[in-house]
Amino acid sequence: MLKIDNLHVRVGEAEILKGLSLSVPTGEVHAVMGPNGAGKSTLSYTLAGRSGYEVTDGTAQLLGDDLLALNASERAAKGVFLSFQYPLEIPGVPALTFVRAALNAQRKARGEGEISAPEFLKKAKAEAANLKMDFEMLRRGLNVGFSGGEKKRMEIFQMAMLAPRLAILDETDSGLDIDALKIVSEGVNALRAADRSMLVITHYQRLLDHIRPDRVHVLAAGRIVASGGPELALELERDGYDKYGKAA
Amino acid sequence: MAADVETLATVEALAGEKYAHGFVTDIEQEFSEKGLNPDVIRFISAKKAEPDWLLAWRLEAYARWLALDEPDWAKISYPPIDYQALYYYAAPKEKVGPKSLDEVDPDLLETYKKLGIPLKEQEILAGVEGASRYAVDAVFDSVSVVTTFKAELAKAGVIFCPLSEAVREHPDLVRAYLGTVVPTSDNYFACLNSAVFSEGSFVYVPPGVRCPMELSTYFRINASSTGQFERTLIIADKGAYVSYLEGCTAPMRDENQLHAAVVELVALEDAEIKYSTVQNWYPGDAEGRGGIYNFVTKRADCRGDRSKVSWTQVETGSAITWKYPSCILRGADSVGEFYSIAITNNRQQADTGTKMIHLGPGSRSRIIAKGISAGRSTSTYRGLVSVHPKAKGARNFTQCDSLLIGKDCAAHTVPYVEARNGSAKLEHEATTTRLSEDQLFYAMQRGLSQEEAVQLLVNGFVKDVLQELPMEFAVEAQKLVAVSLEGSVG
Ligand SMILES: Nc1ncnc2c1ncn2[C@@H]1O[C@H](COP(=O)(O)OP(=O)(O)OP(=O)(O)O)[C@@H](O)[C@H]1O
Ligand SMILES: [Mg+2]
Numbered sequence: 131m132l133k134i135d136n137l138h139v140r141v142g143e144a145e146i147l148k149g150l151s152l153s154v155p156t157g158e159v160h161a162v163m164g165p166n167g168a169g170k171s172t173l174s175y176t177l178a179g180r181s182g183y184e185v186t187d188g189t190a191q192l193l194g195d196d197l198l199a200l201n202a203s204e205r206a207a208k209g210v211f212l213s214f215q216y217p218l219e220i221p222g223v224p225a226l227t228f229v230r231a232a233l234n235a236q237r238k239a240r241g242e243g244e245i246s247a248p249e250f251l252k253k254a255k256a257e258a259a260n261l262k263m264d265f266e267m268l269r270r271g272l273n274v275g276f277s278g279g280e281k282k283r284m285e286i287f288q289m290a291m292l293a294p295r296l297a298i299l300d301e302t303d304s305g306l307d308i309d310a311l312k313i314v315s316e317g318v319n320a321l322r323a324a325d326r327s328m329l330v331i332t333h334y335q336r337l338l339d340h341i342r343p344d345r346v347h348v349l350a351a352g353r354i355v356a357s358g359g360p361e362l363a364l365e366l367e368r369d370g371y372d373k374y375g376k377a378a
Numbered sequence: 379m380a381a382d383v384e385t386l387a388t389v390e391a392l393a394g395e396k397y398a399h400g401f402v403t404d405i406e407q408e409f410s411e412k413g414l415n416p417d418v419i420r421f422i423s424a425k426k427a428e429p430d431w432l433l434a435w436r437l438e439a440y441a442r443w444l445a446l447d448e449p450d451w452a453k454i455s456y457p458p459i460d461y462q463a464l465y466y467y468a469a470p471k472e473k474v475g476p477k478s479l480d481e482v483d484p485d486l487l488e489t490y491k492k493l494g495i496p497l498k499e500q501e502i503l504a505g506v507e508g509a510s511r512y513a514v515d516a517v518f519d520s521v522s523v524v525t526t527f528k529a530e531l532a533k534a535g536v537i538f539c540p541l542s543e544a545v546r547e548h549p550d551l552v553r554a555y556l557g558t559v560v561p562t563s564d565n566y567f568a569c570l571n572s573a574v575f576s577e578g579s580f581v582y583v584p585p586g587v588r589c590p591m592e593l594s595t596y597f598r599i600n601a602s603s604t605g606q607f608e609r610t611l612i613i614a615d616k617g618a619y620v621s622y623l624e625g626c627t628a629p630m631r632d633e634n635q636l637h638a639a640v641v642e643l644v645a646l647e648d649a650e651i652k653y654s655t656v657q658n659w660y661p662g663d664a665e666g667r668g669g670i671y672n673f674v675t676k677r678a679d680c681r682g683d684r685s686k687v688s689w690t691q692v693e694t695g696s697a698i699t700w701k702y703p704s705c706i707l708r709g710a711d712s713v714g715e716f717y718s719i720a721i722t723n724n725r726q727q728a729d730t731g732t733k734m735i736h737l738g739p740g741s742r743s744r745i746i747a748k749g750i751s752a753g754r755s756t757s758t759y760r761g762l763v764s765v766h767p768k769a770k771g772a773r774n775f776t777q778c779d780s781l782l783i784g785k786d787c788a789a790h791t792v793p794y795v796e797a798r799n800g801s802a803k804l805e806h807e808a809t810t811t812r813l814s815e816d817q818l819f820y821a822m823q824r825g826l827s828q829e830e831a832v833q834l835l836v837n838g839f840v841k842d843v844l845q846e847l848p849m850e851f852a853v854e855a856q857k858l859v860a861v862s863l864e865g866s867v868g
Binding site: 178179180181201202203205206207210211212214217218219220221222223227228229231232233235236239271288292 | 816819822823828830839841
């Protein structure tokens, strides 16, 4: 699904990613862990196509297509979804309006017809119920005045509605209380599928108790410095990042 | 950064096709002599076959205008206007006034068709069901071309016709109200209008009548070097209700064209007037060449107790906008509302806002102003809330929000408050935000194109005002907002 090779990314004057390589096969869930400032969010923004993240070397492919040649909305239409570490507020635009516009824009880009209003509403109601969200929240300005945890839940709702091929979850667990963590994890697990891959960025092993990853990678100082099975997360929880050289 | 390069390309691609109403209709026109003098005023008055009192009224206004200076307090700048280089009257040449649509010049009908304004009642009826029916008065340069649905309105007792016709057919009504809300010498541009106004709409809704349909007037400036000076007078008698919409467009021309209109609204006891404007005059090109100078005086007199007037405006056009639709809240418990969206792009300048003058006890007002500036434009909200000693328990709520798109535009908020009454409750909120790159990226990450993302964010920003417009015009206005801002992000 995702194949990143020797990726170098500059933000402003600083080089943040310094030759990062990573592959996520179709249908797999991979976790990325690493110290603060290692470049995890930089990786997710770069993959999503945010301007200001300048790729100076390397490649990133989605199902064989060159991701880096596409703009953000084209990547979304190809199936890239990013659950933001800090979701944005969009005043005056209800979540339902926002997601429906996004879904239809993606469908249009893929040459598909618009989703009908009743079909959309039915799907939205079902997904909101799965995530135990109050449906009325979806009629308010997107994320406006929402708590940190509510915003994260809204990200997963959007993911469920947009049904991406590659989902990048940037610290979706931070800010969630214990019950919410469980609900969101169940929501994510329900979206695991043979034709969908996920990149789960987290600081905490406890999320990986809920969402069992196929592989765990350590990102430090702009590179993947170690990869292993789920047991690697337990080891990190115990020993920290000292042995990977915490400083960039 | 690839995204920026792409945006620039989009801006360039869109620049040429932005203003859809910029065509000129090639039609035979009759003009007054160029410039302004008492003879020109006599010419206009004679063309309209006006009674002597109105000619005298015009000439008096002209004499006062000569003594006034052009106002310079607004945050706008423009080269001096040569008032002698303008035509003050232009009309499509025709034998006599058209009796029915069949007699109207087909080129004119074609123009209105291009503008998307249905004039043929059958077409309106065929195209849209029930609620979307609205009566239209179409004004082309200095004359009204046609007014639709007159018979049906007359059945309800509603008078809706060109002002010049009202002067002839309903002289007592016109004489009783004309200039009572905006006196001839009110300000420089209103005074000029009083001397030379050529057309506009007249509405009278009798006591207790709810006007059975939306009324609307479409103004079109077509002729070159021609000022447009329309004058609108709307009277809602006791307990009456009317909703009125005004739309405006003009061809793209390199020169600046002057538009100085006056609108007077009178609401008697328990009456309600809803006045909506979608102002889409030609704004000039990206370099600021051409465009309409829009100097307009709009005022409502909430004369009766419990009367109510709401102004809703969507201002997207004009090179310069100078406009402050206001309410004089004279009646006890009268209500004034002002909902505004003012969009400026490229080199446009807008200085707009409202005045709420609280005279009656228990009078209430509400102001929601949304300014959006893009390109190198400036937008100023200028408002006055004034509470007089007798207006016990008056209340006002004001909210002014500005949205900036890009780095070269500016927004200003100038709210004046005069409270001469301790029992008044006044609230004011103001925000200024820049359309954030982060929000745009967030929306684009979900699949929206940059244009769609801007549109969605802007629609969210103006939603509170858009929902005040009559349904079918809200849709139109939403599209207009999108078009006005196309390619504004870079
Ligand atoms: N606009 C910028 N200009 C310069 N440096 C930046 C910019 N944005 C981020 N950085 C730097 O890039 C580095 C990587 O940041 P990033 O947000 O990717 O870290 P992270 O791994 O996601 O950290 P965390 O665990 O705290 O979320 C940090 O040192 C950060 O300060
Ligand atoms: Mg991060």
